[in-house]
Amino acid sequence: MKYYMPVRVFDEKDCVRNHWKELGSLGKKALIVTGKGSAFSNGSFDDIEAALKQADTEYMTFSDVEENPSTDTVLAAAGKAAAEKIDFVIGIGGGSPMDAAKAIALLLKHPGADLQYLYDASKDPSSLPVVCVPTTCGTGSEVTGVSVLTRHDKKTKMSMVHKVFPEFAFIDGKYLSSASHTLIVNSAVDALSHLLESVINRNADDYVRMTAEAGLKLWAKQKDVLTGDKTAGEEEYSLLMRSSCLAGMSIAQSGTSLPHALSYPVTYELGIPHGKAVGCFLPGFLSAAPADERDGLLRLSGFSDLSDFRDFIRRVFGDINIPEDILGRSYEAVRNNPAKMKSASFEVDDEMLRRMVFD
Ligand SMILES: [Fe+2]
Incomplete structure (x- = not known):
């Protein structure tokens, strides 16, 4: 038997703001990955923004992640962030932004990596550190290494072959109250x-x-x-x-x-x-x-x-x-x-x- 769960989980009310130091320890600039809507209305984005400010960490935001994010989307996000000297990636939302954040963190670690890289098990699986803030109660992506992406070329969803476990997961039930x-x-x-x-x-x-x-x-x-x-x-x-x-x-x-x-x-x-x-x-x-x-x-x-x-x-x-x-x-x-x-x-x-x- 083997058991591997390398994610540090903080499960408490206001955990994002409480643990700004841990967040800030991951680097000087973060890429925040979200969908278009809920992160901005359920308080999760505000909490991350406040914690990053307190830690004096810069950030940029990619908020175009759709439901069942496609490989096209993660490649586009990585392309936009490539020149920004990103140190770590924060996924806020349901499974879609969190899964996208993992794939983007992998792509940013390996400049020039393309769609094939995500599905080639012989490639280096290391990534930039990932932080996940779930705002739904289903995916569990915050504590898995899995990133499920839509492959329009194959007309289905397929998990990336590399495992990218988040560094931190911030679990706060209050984000569900507006769902x-x-x-x-x-x-x-x-x-x-x-x-x-x-x-x-x-x-x-x-x-x-x-x-x-x-x-x-x-x-x-x-x-x-x-x-x-x-x-x-x-x-x-x-x-x-x-x-x-x-x-x-x-x-x-x-x-x-x-x-x-x-x-x-x-x-x-x-x-x-x-x-x-x-x-x-x-x-x-x-x-x-x-x-x-x-x-x-x-x-x-x-x-x-x-x-x-x-x-x-x-x-x-x-x-x-x-x-x-x-x-x-x-x-x-x-x-x-x-x-x-x-x-x-x-x-x-x-x-x-x-x-x-x-x-
Ligand atoms: Fe599922």
């Missing part, structure tokens, strides 16, 4: 999927179970917020964020499994948000998993059984209709990927995969 209910639901289902896929996984071991089971217990406490049966406050936001972080720590060890792999073509073709797309495939995946393993995990997550879980997915997402041809693309993408076919803790054959996708 929409839909965003919270989508991202919390993504976190749940990370927790389940990391454990029902051929790479799962006691260390993965440690973080995943702790994450599932916290997730269960906030389940009623997702269905609208409970109103979220400071404590709930903080626990949602923490369970997402624990989920990230879990997939950082074992990786994701079939629901994630199946979801990518659905998101690419239909623009269905990541958490919702993954949620479509979770019931089928759980249905195929060994009953004792599945039922124990579902109970930890606050569900009585698989049908209770199916009801929950239907309740939070409504009916999701995915055309047969797109489902076919998901099926083909996984069937032609031997590593993914073997990623679950149980044997998956063609017929089982077909049922997971089409039933």
Whole structure:
């Protein structure tokens, strides 16, 4: 067994402002990477700006990261920042800006690196230091080395081959208080999927179970917020964020499994948000998993059984209709990927995969 989690996590209210010294220790100039909107309205950008000012650290901002960021975007960002003597990169937001920040930090460390560099495992994987400030409760990207990028040339999303773990992760539930209910639901289902896929996984071991089971217990406490049966406050936001972080720590060890792999073509073709797309495939995946393993995990997550879980997915997402041809693309993408076919803790054959996708 091995366990590698090199990110220093600060999980507390106002942690960005509290830890300005650590932030400033990374260099004289930062590149802040965000999406267009929420970082500027939920307080996270203001906190980073204040902490950098206090540390006397300069910064420039790239705020053009789209949902499911493309390799074109990260190359453009690195191109803009190339002449600026950037020492470190700060990703603020959901998975999109954080994943983009990792790829940009890698590109900035290796002037002249191109698209191929991101997908060539023989290249030097070192990067500029990365800091992540999550403002959603799903991706866990703040504690993983993974950067998932959209490849328009391949018409899907693909993880960069290099692992770029952030130096610091600042976890503060207050950034969720201005998020929409839909965003919270989508991202919390993504976190749940990370927790389940990391454990029902051929790479799962006691260390993965440690973080995943702790994450599932916290997730269960906030389940009623997702269905609208409970109103979220400071404590709930903080626990949602923490369970997402624990989920990230879990997939950082074992990786994701079939629901994630199946979801990518659905998101690419239909623009269905990541958490919702993954949620479509979770019931089928759980249905195929060994009953004792599945039922124990579902109970930890606050569900009585698989049908209770199916009801929950239907309740939070409504009916999701995915055309047969797109489902076919998901099926083909996984069937032609031997590593993914073997990623679950149980044997998956063609017929089982077909049922997971089409039933
Ligand atoms: Fe995910």
